[in-house]
Amino acid sequence: MxxxxxxxxxxxxxxxxxxxxxxxxxxxxxxxxxxxxxxxxxxxxxPDFVVDALANEVSDLKNHNYSFSQGEHVFREAVCNWYKNRFGIDVTHDQVVALLGSKEGIANIARAFVNNGDKVLVPDPAYPVYANGSTILCDGLVVPMPLLEDNNFQPDLDIIDTDNVRMMFLNYPNNPTAATVDKHFLKKTVDFAKDNNIILCYDNAYSEITYDNYRAPSILEISGADEVAIEFNSLSKTFNMTGDRIAFAVGNKQLVAGLTKIKSQIDSGPPVYIQKVAAAALGVYKNSNQxxxxxxxxxxxxxxxxxxxxxxxxxxxxxxxxxxxxxxxxxxxxxxxxxxxxxxxxxxxxxxxxxxxxxxxxxxxxxxxxxxxxxxxxxxxxxxxx
Ligand SMILES: Cc1ncc(COP(=O)(O)O)c(C=O)c1O
Structure with missing residues (x-):
C-alpha cells in the first residue's frame, strides 16, 4: 500500500x-x-497563582465537560476586561473566540476566508505558520512581504501588488526580528487593508514581553481596525503557559464568527479548567501597567x-x-x-x-x-x- x-x-x-x-x-x-x-x-x-488555580480547577469535576466552540463565557468576559484594562479598548463577547493556542487560530482563519488561489501577504522572514499551516494548507498563494533591516523590518506597503489579495498577516513585536512598530505604521496598515478590502490578521503574541518601559500596542487601538482586523494573542508567552494551549482572537465580528464557524466543525474549545485559569490570569491586569x-x-x-x-x-x-x-x-x-x-x-x-x-x-x-x-x-x- x-x-x-x-x-x-x-x-x-x-x-x-x-x-x-x-x-x-x-x-x-x-x-x-x-x-x-x-x-x-x-x-x-x-506564576504560582496560575499553578494553584490550575490544581483547583482541574479537581472540580464540573470542569471536564465539553466547552463551547467560541469559548466559555467567563473566559471571553476576562478577555474583554483585559482589552479594557490593558489597551483601553471596549470589545464585546461576540468579538472574542477562545483558541487552542494562537497557532491554531492563525491556521484556521484562512480556512474560513481564503479560497483556492487567493493571495495571502506573508511577512518574510516570519513565524512559519502564516505561510504553511494557514495559507498553503488552504490552497492559498503565499506572497512574501520582505522585512528588510533598511526598512526597520517593516513591509513596504507602497510597493505591494494588491490584485486578488484576500488576507495579510502581520506580527509585532516580531518573531524572528524582534522589531516593534509605532501606531503611525499600524494606522497606515489598517488604511491599506481597508482601501484594498484585505483581511488583516495581526499576531500580537509577544505584546507583554517588553523591556525598557516599552508597551506594545494592539491593532484594535487604531481607528478603523474593527472593520478589517482580527488580533491573535495568547497566554503562552505572557504567563509561560506554552503547553497549556490557551489563546484568543479578538476583532471584527464577521472575522471572529468565521473563525468560530470553522472551529465548531473541528474542535470543541480549550478545556474548561484551562479557560477558567486563563481568565484568572488575565484578571491580574488592573490597568495598562505590567x-x-x-x-x-x-x-x-x-x-x-x-x-x-x-x-x-x-x-x-x-x-x-x-x-x-x-x-x-x-x-x-x-x-x-x-x-x-x-x-x-x-x-x-x-x-x-x-x-x-x-x-x-x-x-x-x-x-x-x-x-x-x-x-x-x-x-x-x-x-x-x-
Ligand atoms: C509570532 C508567534 N505567533 C504565534 C505563536 C504561537 O503561540 P501559541 O500557539 O503558543 O499561542 C508563536 C510561537 O512561538 C509565535 O512566535
Missing amino acids: NFEYAQRVKRLPPYLFAEMEKIQKEKKAHGVDLISLSIGDPDLPP PEFLRKNNQVLQERRDLLVNTLTKIGYPCEAPMATFYVWVNCKEDSVKFTTKLLDVGVAVTPGIGFGKYGEGYVRITFTQPKERIKEACERIVSIF
Whole structure:
C-alpha cells in the first residue's frame, strides 16, 4: 500500500523547528552538552497563582465537560476586561473566540476566508505558520512581504501588488526580528487593508514581553481596525503557559464568527479548567501597567538579553537590544546555516534565518529562554570560536 500525501501537503516545506529538534536530540544522544538557544519556549515557570488555580480547577469535576466552540463565557468576559484594562479598548463577547493556542487560530482563519488561489501577504522572514499551516494548507498563494533591516523590518506597503489579495498577516513585536512598530505604521496598515478590502490578521503574541518601559500596542487601538482586523494573542508567552494551549482572537465580528464557524466543525474549545485559569490570569491586569509577575519575569529576560547583546557586539556582531520578545536577530555576515553549524560544533543551537524565509538569509535568531548561567556559558563558547 502506498498512501500519498495530498498535493497541498506536498507543497509544505520542512518545518524548521521540528528539524532543529531532531538535530538537537541527536547531538544530545551523542553526549553533547547542548545549550539550546533556538526554540521560543520560555524556561521560566508560570506564576504560582496560575499553578494553584490550575490544581483547583482541574479537581472540580464540573470542569471536564465539553466547552463551547467560541469559548466559555467567563473566559471571553476576562478577555474583554483585559482589552479594557490593558489597551483601553471596549470589545464585546461576540468579538472574542477562545483558541487552542494562537497557532491554531492563525491556521484556521484562512480556512474560513481564503479560497483556492487567493493571495495571502506573508511577512518574510516570519513565524512559519502564516505561510504553511494557514495559507498553503488552504490552497492559498503565499506572497512574501520582505522585512528588510533598511526598512526597520517593516513591509513596504507602497510597493505591494494588491490584485486578488484576500488576507495579510502581520506580527509585532516580531518573531524572528524582534522589531516593534509605532501606531503611525499600524494606522497606515489598517488604511491599506481597508482601501484594498484585505483581511488583516495581526499576531500580537509577544505584546507583554517588553523591556525598557516599552508597551506594545494592539491593532484594535487604531481607528478603523474593527472593520478589517482580527488580533491573535495568547497566554503562552505572557504567563509561560506554552503547553497549556490557551489563546484568543479578538476583532471584527464577521472575522471572529468565521473563525468560530470553522472551529465548531473541528474542535470543541480549550478545556474548561484551562479557560477558567486563563481568565484568572488575565484578571491580574488592573490597568495598562505590567502586573508584578510580568515585571519580574521581564527583568530576568532583560538581564539575559543584555548579556547576549553585549557579548555579540564585543565579538564583532553588533546587534540592537530588542525592546520586546525573547529573540536577538543577528546579522551573521555569512550563510546562516554555515554559521549555525559552527555554533553547533561548540554545543550551541541557534536558528538559521533562512528557516524563516528567503529574506531571513544572512541572519540567525538567538533565543534567550535559558537561565543566565547557561547563556553565559553559551557566550563563552561563542567567543571561543570568533
Ligand atoms: C509570532 C508567534 N505567533 C504565534 C505563536 C504561537 O503561540 P501559541 O500557539 O503558543 O499561542 C508563536 C510561537 O512561538 C509565535 O512566535
